[in-house]
Amino acid sequence: MIIILLGPPGVGKGTQAKLxxxxxNLSQLSTGEILRKAIDNKSEIGLRVQEIINKGGLVSDDIVCDLVEKELLSNTSSNKAYILDGFPRTINQAENLNAVCVKNKIDMPYIISLKLEEKEIFKRLSARVFALM
Known part of the structure; x- marks a missing residue:
């Protein structure tokens, strides 16, 4: 089983995914964690990700999709249920996830859309910025 949490930044996707x-007893797959793992492993793709991040760039959908697919397939082999945190973020990523599910006979994901008043989102994101200062 796959659960996807969707919503704008600050809505609580990461918090809800952890809870x-x-x-x-779901495995939480965070794209940030997957990217850090690739970098820590110093794999060829991890070194490319590190270079992109060091230059202040965004990691391409192709790279993110490739890493997520590998992670999903390694987890589905043990019949784990998991929740995706931070993926998919784009239509291309969603289409890729759909293709991976179809190709590997993985049940289509459950999608939960989180909503919050704009005023509260702004308050949460502002608090994050001030916490970094």
Whole structure:
């Protein structure tokens, strides 16, 4: 089983993913964690990701999709249920995830759309910025 949390930044996707993964014993797959893992492993793709990040660039959908697919396939072999945190972010990533599910006979994901008033989102994101100062 795959659960995808969608919503704007600051809506609480990461927080909810942690709570749900703990309560229902789901593996939480975060694109940020997957990218850091690739970098730490010093794989060819990890070195490319590190170079892109060091230059202040965004990691391409192709790279992100490739890393997520490898992670999903390694987890589905053990019949784990998991929650995706931060993926998919683009239509291309969603289409890629769909193709991976079809190709590998993985059930289509459950999608949960999180909503919050704009005023609260702004308050949360502002707090993050001030926390970094």
């Amino acid at each position: 749900l993964s703990k309560k229902y």
